[in-house]
Amino acid sequence: MKLLNTYDYRDEAEKAVLLITGEKRLASERDGTEVIYNLFGEATWGNLYKLKMFNLPELQKLVEMKNKNQPFDQLRYKEIIQMLKYAANTFELKIPDHWL
Structure with missing residues (x-):
């Protein structure tokens, strides 16, 4: 834990x-x-x-838009991914490929 x-x-x-x-x-x-x-x-x-935590619900919406080839806030997406890299390191997790 x-x-x-x-x-x-x-x-x-x-x-x-x-x-x-x-x-x-x-x-x-x-x-x-x-x-x-x-x-x-x-x-x-x-x-x-x-x-x-870590804006994961917001990331879900951005990834859905990205996957549908809809316009999305790329800067915000990059900010969240950077934060997730920190979280992944802290909690020893791997960021799922489909989020990247």
Whole structure:
């Protein structure tokens, strides 16, 4: 399991834990006078998509437009892919070829 995300509010963290699949755990910790909630789980593209991380829902729309030969925001697409390269390295994932 890896740390997937950190939340400031318990209800937000509890909703997130219900979204992802596989082994998961929600842990709280004090940071000074505030409590933060760490979501641990399996680092998969599916789980990251469900958590709406790394602009994956936006990427899905851009890839669909690209595949249909429709005009799409190429600059934004490149920005998201760059961010995914970082995420792939961090979570030891491979970016699916059909996203590139």
